[in-house]
Amino acid sequence: MTASYRVFVTRVLPGEGFAELRKDPAFDLDVWPVDFPPTREELLQHVAGVDGLVCLITDAIDAAVLDAAGEQLKVVSQMAVGVDNVDVAACSARGIPVGNTPGVLTETTADMAWALILSSARRVVEAAEYVKAGQWQTWTPTQMAGVDVFGSTLGVIGFGAIGQAIARRAQGFGMRVLCWNRTSRPDEAAAVGAEQCDFDDLLSQSDFVCVSIALTDDTRNLIDARAFELMQPGAILVNTARGPIVDEEALVDALRGGAIAGAGLDVTAVEPLSMDSPLLQMNNVVVLPHIGSASLATRSKMADMAVANLRAGLAGEALPHAVSPAVGSR
Numbered sequence: 001m002t003a004s005y006r007v008f009v010t011r012v013l014p015g016e017g018f019a020e021l022r023k024d025p026a027f028d029l030d031v032w033p034v035d036f037p038p039t040r041e042e043l044l045q046h047v048a049g050v051d052g053l054v055c056l057i058t059d060a061i062d063a064a065v066l067d068a069a070g071e072q073l074k075v076v077s078q079m080a081v082g083v084d085n086v087d088v089a090a091c092s093a094r095g096i097p098v099g100n101t102p103g104v105l106t107e108t109t110a111d112m113a114w115a116l117i118l119s120s121a122r123r124v125v126e127a128a129e130y131v132k133a134g135q136w137q138t139w140t141p142t143q144m145a146g147v148d149v150f151g152s153t154l155g156v157i158g159f160g161a162i163g164q165a166i167a168r169r170a171q172g173f174g175m176r177v178l179c180w181n182r183t184s185r186p187d188e189a190a191a192v193g194a195e196q197c198d199f200d201d202l203l204s205q206s207d208f209v210c211v212s213i214a215l216t217d218d219t220r221n222l223i224d225a226r227a228f229e230l231m232q233p234g235a236i237l238v239n240t241a242r243g244p245i246v247d248e249e250a251l252v253d254a255l256r257g258g259a260i261a262g263a264g265l266d267v268t269a270v271e272p273l274s275m276d277s278p279l280l281q282m283n284n285v286v287v288l289p290h291i292g293s294a295s296l297a298t299r300s301k302m303a304d305m306a307v308a309n310l311r312a313g314l315a316g317e318a319l320p321h322a323v324s325p326a327v328g329s330r
């Protein structure tokens, strides 16, 4: 049987859906075989003439990529919930739907936000490194003493599904939970015992400020020098969303100057974070390599959703999970 759909997949994906796609004679798959993403030139070459594109957060899918693909491109399917690397407006202008993978990663990502809250507060990474370095000589009353999470105040910036899941977990820690969202979410806040709050008040009252908002033009550098000035000197910033939501230079200044006490970052402004970054010299900062949704089960579910979106888009059907339905479908 002749393959009817040409598809470029920018990395080898986990999960059953992808394994089946690979065996399906209806698809002529070009799978980027290595862990490093295709370069811009390689991306432009490999998309030429494809009917479908499956991409990751590391791939910049803009108008030039869509033009290089050509008019037959029917769907862009991203294996992630965030799509800030995809020019969704350019896709819509060409009638190309964009799929993403919401829902399945909510709890896994909220777990990671909590891993960062706890490890920053209780100096877990620093203490483990101390042991490995052979510095554990005795027990002292203040050795590796951190701050309490239990009974403190958590501020959640962005109250979508992940923000709500982060807030829900705080109940078990007896915390006061404040939340801020661009549009009011009273029912969602009430459901998890959170108080909706003004942005500035959230910053000034929270012991832990957790960023869980999509990156858009409006949220870029949302946490800037002014925000750090409002925060408490003992506060810890946690970001499991996107790096550019935090002004990283202002963060470094805030940590150096004592405007805040620490940070737990799963994401950075540029990824991977440069080894020259001052953040890597600071004991009160935990940086992870963007692994919020990285459980094998969740990543497999995300890949399955991306494949389901791809299949639907190619068949001219509504995507099960569309960021933007096609405007004038092809």
Ligand code: GLV
Residues within 6 Å of the ligand: 057, 079, 080, 081, 082, 083, 105, 292, 293
């Ligand atoms: C990961 O960062 C995602 O947006 O799914």
